[in-house]
Amino acid sequence: MRKSGTPFWLAISILIILMSAASINQKKSRILFFGDSITEIGVKPGGYIDQMNKMLADQKLENNYELIGSGIGGNKIYDLFLRMDDDVLAKKPNVVVIYIGVNDVWHKQSKGTGTDPDKFEKFYDAIIAKLKKENIKIVLCTPAVIGEKTDFSNQLDGDLNNYSNIIRSLAKKNNLPLIDLRKAFLDYDLQNNPENKEQGILTVDRVHLNATGNKLVAEEMMKALKGM
Amino acid sequence: MRKSGTPFWLAISILIILMSAASINQKKSRILFFGDSITEIGVKPGGYIDQMNKMLADQKLENNYELIGSGIGGNKIYDLFLRMDDDVLAKKPNVVVIYIGVNDVWHKQSKGTGTDPDKFEKFYDAIIAKLKKENIKIVLCTPAVIGEKTDFSNQLDGDLNNYSNIIRSLAKKNNLPLIDLRKAFLDYDLQNNPENKEQGILTVDRVHLNATGNKLVAEEMMKALKGM
Amino acid sequence: MRKSGTPFWLAISILIILMSAASINQKKSRILFFGDSITEIGVKPGGYIDQMNKMLADQKLENNYELIGSGIGGNKIYDLFLRMDDDVLAKKPNVVVIYIGVNDVWHKQSKGTGTDPDKFEKFYDAIIAKLKKENIKIVLCTPAVIGEKTDFSNQLDGDLNNYSNIIRSLAKKNNLPLIDLRKAFLDYDLQNNPENKEQGILTVDRVHLNATGNKLVAEEMMKALKGM
Amino acid sequence: MRKSGTPFWLAISILIILMSAASINQKKSRILFFGDSITEIGVKPGGYIDQMNKMLADQKLENNYELIGSGIGGNKIYDLFLRMDDDVLAKKPNVVVIYIGVNDVWHKQSKGTGTDPDKFEKFYDAIIAKLKKENIKIVLCTPAVIGEKTDFSNQLDGDLNNYSNIIRSLAKKNNLPLIDLRKAFLDYDLQNNPENKEQGILTVDRVHLNATGNKLVAEEMMKALKGM
Numbered sequence: 001m002r003k004s005g006t007p008f009w010l011a012i013s014i015l016i017i018l019m020s021a022a023s024i025n026q027k028k029s030r031i032l033f034f035g036d037s038i039t040e041i042g043v044k045p046g047g048y049i050d051q052m053n054k055m056l057a058d059q060k061l062e063n064n065y066e067l068i069g070s071g072i073g074g075n076k077i078y079d080l081f082l083r084m085d086d087d088v089l090a091k092k093p094n095v096v097v098i099y100i101g102v103n104d105v106w107h108k109q110s111k112g113t114g115t116d117p118d119k120f121e122k123f124y125d126a127i128i129a130k131l132k133k134e135n136i137k138i139v140l141c142t143p144a145v146i147g148e149k150t151d152f153s154n155q156l157d158g159d160l161n162n163y164s165n166i167i168r169s170l171a172k173k174n175n176l177p178l179i180d181l182r183k184a185f186l187d188y189d190l191q192n193n194p195e196n197k198e199q200g201i202l203t204v205d206r207v208h209l210n211a212t213g214n215k216l217v218a219e220e221m222m223k224a225l226k227g228m
Numbered sequence: 229m230r231k232s233g234t235p236f237w238l239a240i241s242i243l244i245i246l247m248s249a250a251s252i253n254q255k256k257s258r259i260l261f262f263g264d265s266i267t268e269i270g271v272k273p274g275g276y277i278d279q280m281n282k283m284l285a286d287q288k289l290e291n292n293y294e295l296i297g298s299g300i301g302g303n304k305i306y307d308l309f310l311r312m313d314d315d316v317l318a319k320k321p322n323v324v325v326i327y328i329g330v331n332d333v334w335h336k337q338s339k340g341t342g343t344d345p346d347k348f349e350k351f352y353d354a355i356i357a358k359l360k361k362e363n364i365k366i367v368l369c370t371p372a373v374i375g376e377k378t379d380f381s382n383q384l385d386g387d388l389n390n391y392s393n394i395i396r397s398l399a400k401k402n403n404l405p406l407i408d409l410r411k412a413f414l415d416y417d418l419q420n421n422p423e424n425k426e427q428g429i430l431t432v433d434r435v436h437l438n439a440t441g442n443k444l445v446a447e448e449m450m451k452a453l454k455g456m
Numbered sequence: 457m458r459k460s461g462t463p464f465w466l467a468i469s470i471l472i473i474l475m476s477a478a479s480i481n482q483k484k485s486r487i488l489f490f491g492d493s494i495t496e497i498g499v500k501p502g503g504y505i506d507q508m509n510k511m512l513a514d515q516k517l518e519n520n521y522e523l524i525g526s527g528i529g530g531n532k533i534y535d536l537f538l539r540m541d542d543d544v545l546a547k548k549p550n551v552v553v554i555y556i557g558v559n560d561v562w563h564k565q566s567k568g569t570g571t572d573p574d575k576f577e578k579f580y581d582a583i584i585a586k587l588k589k590e591n592i593k594i595v596l597c598t599p600a601v602i603g604e605k606t607d608f609s610n611q612l613d614g615d616l617n618n619y620s621n622i623i624r625s626l627a628k629k630n631n632l633p634l635i636d637l638r639k640a641f642l643d644y645d646l647q648n649n650p651e652n653k654e655q656g657i658l659t660v661d662r663v664h665l666n667a668t669g670n671k672l673v674a675e676e677m678m679k680a681l682k683g684m
Numbered sequence: 685m686r687k688s689g690t691p692f693w694l695a696i697s698i699l700i701i702l703m704s705a706a707s708i709n710q711k712k713s714r715i716l717f718f719g720d721s722i723t724e725i726g727v728k729p730g731g732y733i734d735q736m737n738k739m740l741a742d743q744k745l746e747n748n749y750e751l752i753g754s755g756i757g758g759n760k761i762y763d764l765f766l767r768m769d770d771d772v773l774a775k776k777p778n779v780v781v782i783y784i785g786v787n788d789v790w791h792k793q794s795k796g797t798g799t800d801p802d803k804f805e806k807f808y809d810a811i812i813a814k815l816k817k818e819n820i821k822i823v824l825c826t827p828a829v830i831g832e833k834t835d836f837s838n839q840l841d842g843d844l845n846n847y848s849n850i851i852r853s854l855a856k857k858n859n860l861p862l863i864d865l866r867k868a869f870l871d872y873d874l875q876n877n878p879e880n881k882e883q884g885i886l887t888v889d890r891v892h893l894n895a896t897g898n899k900l901v902a903e904e905m906m907k908a909l910k911g912m
Contacts, residue, residue: 157614386841
């Protein structure tokens with residue numbers, strides 16, 4: 001994360017200071033990633049959390065951060081709500097990154113059990129309130145994609161845009177940092193998906209991330225965490 | 229609720245005692261009905277709560293019970309959960325009758341936002357736990373009908389039976405009284421719907437109750453409350 | 457339909473020729489509009505077909521065209537297919553304007569009985585083949601809107617874009633004129649819906665047309681028919 | 685298929701006559717099974733059509749019948765309609781056994797693209813009409829199960845019962861033989877599924893048949909064909 005123009009001696013000095021600080025505090029910042037199957041897979045080799053750990057190691061920051069994955073396949077916003085005490089609060093994180101929304105939209109079509117938009121907002125609000133009460137820092141993410149076509153002709157694009165708008169306004173309302181993965185993925189696909197394919201650029205199956213997709217998420221996450 | 233064989237003077241004596249008790253305690257038992265549109269309509273003239281009030285008056289028990297309707301159209305189990313503090317706990321009820329489930333099933337088909345069965349159970353459990361903690365008595369109800377055909381060929385019969393089974397085992401597990409409206413409605417329709425009609429016997433539109441349906445619910449509720 | 461630059465005497469001459477032709481042939485061109493509730497409402501006062509009749513009268517072309525509305529609420533592509541013989545071929549039209557697609561998408565969400573995209577294309581193809589065999593001219597339309605928000609955050613935008621793409625490629629493949637109502641509505645709303653409202657600009661309820669919407673459809677239809 | 689009371693010499697005589705007839709006519713009765721994945725799997729080793737071939741061989745009837753499987757996974761009633769010419773009429777069958785309906789119900793829930801009941805009946809009617817016109821004998825089947833619980837608490841039981849009723853009345857109206865697989869499966873499960881399991885008695889996954897399920901279908905089919 002060193003800017004390219006930083007002189008070598010300055011970088012080294014900063015690094016020494018940071019490492020000292022870390023050894024003095026004996027404390028790593030605990031970042032918990034709270035989400036669905038994308039996060040469940042994220043901790044596996046090549047997953048976005050695994051890639052973040054490597055990025056941190058490359059930057060000699062591995063002693064500053066502990067990354068905790070808490071993703072469960074199929075989770076929707078209210079699944080997160082129901083398992084907060086056990087899976088989040090009990091782990092005493094400093095930061096929680098909420099990365100949810102795909103199933104809230106997808107299950108409408110595949111199971112008939114998606115989440116109403118107003119209920120999505122209410123449970124999201126309830127999660128934020130609980131975390132705030134514990135003085136845990138919060139980062140929000142928009143859900144990336146269900147289908148990578150770039151002309152908004154993926155079946156669920158409309159709804160995914162709607163739920164992303166809800167998350168964006170929750171971030172604004174609560175003055176919380178936002179990682180806009182939906183925008184990042186669309187921007188990337190607009191550059192790299194000239195054939196308007198459904199999958200294969202950032203995902204393996206329209207939803208779950210391939211190596212490039214995991215890398216893109218890892219980079220976006222790193223940018224946001226750097227500022228915290 | 230006086231048995232037909234009770235002598236008049238005894239009934240009068242009991243009544244006087246009861247009324248005295250009521251005036252001494254200055255306290256009515258507060259029964260809150262927690263549900264969806266069926267309960268929202270239930271407080272209106274002819275609705276099941278309105279009919280219960282009349283039944284109580286007929287039995288000179290109107291000073292013993294205060295019936296509070298808290299039904300909101302479209303509510304599912306997690307809507308009840310989200311509005312517990314404001315709409316239930318704040319009202320200090322002695323008894324809460326939970327009458328929910330139709331929309332958890334119906335919205336799967338009409339909106340794509342029904343409730344997964346395991347989530348239905350989890351939120352129901354969470355509601356029971358919260359009420360128990362406040363020493364509030366709890367009565368469970370099964371959802372009556374979405375369609376009155378008696379050969380299990382109403383579109384959502386399978387799922388409605390499934391969710392009713394979940395509620396029945398919640399009642400058993402928690403040792404709580406159950407008002408099995410689904411069974412009561414099916415029994416009534418088996419007697420009174422020889423043409424296998426979709427609606428018109430106990431409902432106006434396959435779901436919402438007509439006068440007879442409201443009466444049947446009121447009677448079933450009275451039976452259960454009598455025992456509390 | 458006279459170009460603004462046409463001299464008056466020429467317009468009059470053409471008109472006289474056209475009217476003579478009409479009286480000689482004793483034949484009007486029969487245009488049948490084949491669709492769903494939007495077309496069913498289209499024949500009523502203020503509807504798009506009613507407005508087209510007025511436009512034709514204003515242009516003294518009422519003797520050249522007979523407009524026949526054949527819209528039934530809730531129709532999907534295969535409903536059109538099933539009623540072709542009775543409702544289209546029996547009426548011997550010269551031109552059939554196919555305006556369908558909203559329910560094929562919408563019913564997925566509201567009833568669970570939408571149309572698979574490949575089946576949509578197959579039945580559309582079968583309708584085109586039947587009309588071609590009878591030497592009936594065919595005009596295709598894309599479905600306009602389900603929600604008027606302009607940032608593609610209406611719930612069904614993705615699917616509606618997908619089905620519109622299918623219709624566009626059917627028009628191309630079969631070399632048929634296309635009235636791209638989806639594009640026309642989006643363009644209009646981008647100009648006239650700065651608040652990103654769901655309805656009220658061209659529709660009364662996100663789907664069915666208000667006076668302005670009916671006028672826009674009538675104008676787009678007139679442009680296309682002029683060229684036939 | 686010989687009744688238990690038939691004397692041996694008579695059975696042999698009939699068999700000789702039948703075999704002579706077959707060799708004279710050089711013609712087998714062609715039975716085509718028209719359906720979905722259950723029929724697609726039915727031709728594979730152990731599938732119901734494979735089992736029927738073995739049953740016919742055991743009864744020395746293999747020269748009298750040619751069984752043709754025409755099942756495609758995911759097919760609904762209108763898929764059958766769309767592929768009638770190529771897959772049925774072109775093959776000149778003497779008998780067509782229509783075994784469809786599971787996906788018409790299931791896709792409502794899993795894809796949003798099930799079939800409206802009135803459209804199910806219309807396309808079924810259209811298929812029957814086309815086959816009758818070619819003097820092809822027709823046998824109808826009800827769809828067996830989506831879930832094997834016997835108390836009508838499988839999610840889609842209500843709808844499956846409804847579509848089975850539609851098929852039953854189509855058989856009656858058209859005076860056609862009916863193989864009531866839904867009834868046969870329920871009867872079998874009532875005897876053999878005391879634990880009210882979802883699958884494993886006649887199916888591997890609530891829908892697709894295990895060896896026992898394929899055998900039951902084969903036996904029911906044989907009974908019906910015997911009478912033709």
